[in-house]
Amino acid sequence: MNYRCTRCTSPADSVMSFDYPGRSMWITDIDVLPEPGTGYLLCAAHASRLGAPVGWTLVDKRSPMARLFSVPA
Numbered sequence: 001m002n003y004r005c006t007r008c009t010s011p012a013d014s015v016m017s018f019d020y021p022g023r024s025m026w027i028t029d030i031d032v033l034p035e036p037g038t039g040y041l042l043c044a045a046h047a048s049r050l051g052a053p054v055g056w057t058l059v060d061k062r063s064p065m066a067r068l069f070s071v072p073a
């Protein structure tokens with residue numbers, strides 16, 4: 001199944017999740033889909049352009065190199 005970015009029609013590869021009480025948001029790989037109402041699917045472009053609202057913390061937990069390159073032994 002193909003997942004699509006919430007902001008555009010590009011294939012999604014990241015998940016933006018948020019915690020309103022904690023005023024924090026984070027971006028993860030799409031391995032784990034968000035529960036409805038707790039996150040959005042985003043493409044790479046929109047994930048990189050994502051900014052946290054004033055007073056919020058944004059943490060990027062993605063591992064961008066993992067799928068493109070093998071880790072040197």
Ligand SMILES: [Zn+2]
Pocket residue numbers: 005006007008009010042043044045046
């Ligand atoms: Zn997008």
